[in-house]
Structure formats: structure tokens, C-alpha cells
Amino acid sequence: MEFNKKSGLKGRNVIVTGASGGLGKALTLRLVRHFGCNVLGVARNKEKLLSIKNELGELADKFGYMILDVSRRESWTQLAAYVNSGGFDADVLINNAGMLPRFAKFGMYSPEETEKCLSLDQNSVIWASEEFIPIFGRKEGCSIINVASADALCPLAGTSVYSAAKSAVRAFSEALREEYRGSIYIPAVCPGFIRTDIMKGQGRTVSPLIRFFSMPSEKAARILLRRANAHRSRIVFGFDAHFMSVSYKVSPVLSLRFFKWIFKVSGLDMFRDIF
Numbered sequence: 358m359e360f361n362k363k364s365g366l367k368g369r370n371v372i373v374t375g376a377s378g379g380l381g382k383a384l385t386l387r388l389v390r391h392f393g394c395n396v397l398g399v400a401r402n403k404e405k406l407l408s409i410k411n412e413l414g415e416l417a418d419k420f421g422y423m424i425l426d427v428s429r430r431e432s433w434t435q436l437a438a439y440v441n442s443g444g445f446d447a448d449v450l451i452n453n454a455g456m457l458p459r460f461a462k463f464g465m466y467s468p469e470e471t472e473k474c475l476s477l478d479q480n481s482v483i484w485a486s487e488e489f490i491p492i493f494g495r496k497e498g499c500s501i502i503n504v505a506s507a508d509a510l511c512p513l514a515g516t517s518v519y520s521a522a523k524s525a526v527r528a529f530s531e532a533l534r535e536e537y538r539g540s541i542y543i544p545a546v547c548p549g550f551i552r553t554d555i556m557k558g559q560g561r562t563v564s565p566l567i568r569f570f571s572m573p574s575e576k577a578a579r580i581l582l583r584r585a586n587a588h589r590s591r592i593v594f595g596f597d598a599h600f601m602s603v604s605y606k607v608s609p610v611l612s613l614r615f616f617k618w619i620f621k622v623s624g625l626d627m628f629r630d631i632f
Contacts, residue, residue, distance in 0.1 A: 375454030383578035478522035511605035549595025
């Protein structure tokens with residue numbers, strides 16, 4: 358099926374994973390309110406998903422939800438079966454669900470922490486593609502939008518597993534972008550810090566300094582959707598993301614040392630396990 362380059366997001370049927378809060382919620386609300394989309398939100402927290410439906414008011418009928426854990430392979434099989442059965446005629450999938458483990462040296466992670474991060478941040482995107490590329494390949498103008506991270510552009514000390522997972526998502530997305538160019542739009546999204554619940558994985562107080570430099574989820578959703586609507590091949594936004602990308606290209610070794618030094622001199626509690 359030939360890809361229609363003029364097909365944007367307006368009026369589309371969109372699946373958003375991790376829709377219950379943070380960036381996922383902001384994406385969901387904006388897709389419904391500003392693009393007139395029908396959205397199927399996927400997350401584990403039913404109460405939060407119901408609150409989104411209530412928040413949409415008169416537009417509530419444009420939002421549905423499924424309670425699924427996308428870090429499990431069988432959840433993707435279930436979701437694809439629902440779409441194939443006519444439960445939701447999806448033509449856009451936004452792989453947004455993710456987690457950021459606490460900042461720490463790799464040796465301080467338990468096997469369970471490592472497996473959980475890889476399953477949610479990396480494997481879920483691969484499983485999603487296995488299920489939805491065949492579905493979207495039969496239609497016109499479909500999209501799989503994969504949210505990676507600025508860590509995919511410049512790995513950081515203390516985020517080894519997360520950086521590896523998000524780097525894999527970026528590389529995987531960009532390979533798929535070329536493999537399916539002309540049929541499915543598949544961009545990699547690499548944002549900087551966003552004020553979302555993902556920081557709860559730190560298990561400690563997040564510094565006001567981090568909150569100051571991070572971007573509100575509503576602003577991130579606005580930028581992401583505007584650029585996805587224009588079919589940008591790679592979507593990078595946030596001053597920190599651009600700075601990380603440029604510095605790593607110029608000097609991969611020194612940039613890593615520089616960011617580690619920044620973490621150290623900051624004296625922030627959330628970085629204590631790196632040193």
C-alpha cells in the first residue's frame with residue numbers, strides 16, 4: 358500500500374501506550390482536542406484512564422482504553438487481536454510507555470530491575486512492530502511513532518540499561534523507517550527531560566533543579582505531535598537533548614565525562630549511586 362505523505366494526524370484512530378499519565382496523557386488529550394482523533398489509551402491503571410475520560414467531558418466518546426501491561430509479550434498479541442477483530446480500527450500507534458530506573462552504576466541493579474527496563478523500554482517496541490507492521494501494511498498512511506530519549510543520542514553515566522534500551526529503540530526505528538519508507542511512517546522521538554511520572558523510578562526526591570530544566574509534558578506533546586504531523590524522520594526536542602546530541606558527536610569521550618562531572622558537582626541525592 359502506497360504511503361500518503363499528506364496524511365497527518367487529523368481525525369486518525371490512535372493507540373497511545375502509557376496513556377494514564379505524563380506525556381501519554383498529554384498526547385491523548387491533545388490528539389482528541391486538537392486533532393479530532395479517536396484514541397485508545399493503553400495502560401495498567403484503570404482509575405487514571407477513567408479520569409482522562411471524565412476530563413474530556415463532551416469528547417469522552419472519542420476515548421477508549423484497555424488495561425494492559427505492554428512489558429509483556431502477550432499484551433501485544435491481545436491488543437493486535439482486538440484491532441484485527443474490529444474493536445478499534447487503528448492507523449497510528451504511539452509507543453510511549455517507558456521507565457527510567459534510578460541513577461546508579463550497573464552493578465547496583467538487580468537482574469529484575471534490568472529485565473523490567475529492557476522489557477518495557479526496548480522489547481515492547483519490537484513486539485509492537487511485530488504485531489502492527491502486518492496490520493498497518495494493509496492500509497494507507499499508517500504510523501508507528503516510537504518514543505526513545507535523549508539518552509539514545511548521548512548515553513549518560515548512571516543510566517547504562519536505560520541508555521542501551523533507548524539507543525536500541527532509536528536504531529531499530531530508523532532501520533524500520535528505511536525498510537518501510539513509502540508505506541508506514543516510523544520516526545524515532547528523542548526528547549530531553551520531561552516532567553512526568555517516569556522520574557518516580559528514582560525512588561528518591563527529584564531535585565527542583567531537574568524540574569526547572571525539564572519540559573512540561575503538555576509542551577512536549579505539542580512539539581511531538583506537530584512534528585509527527587509533518588512526518589519528520591527524527592524528532593528531537595528540548596535544549597538538553599540538542600546539547601547532548603551535539604556534544605556527543607563532537608567528542609564522545611569528553612562529553613560523557615563532562616555530564617558525569619555535572620552530576621557530581623551538583624551534589625544531588627538522585628546521583629549519589631553513580632560515584
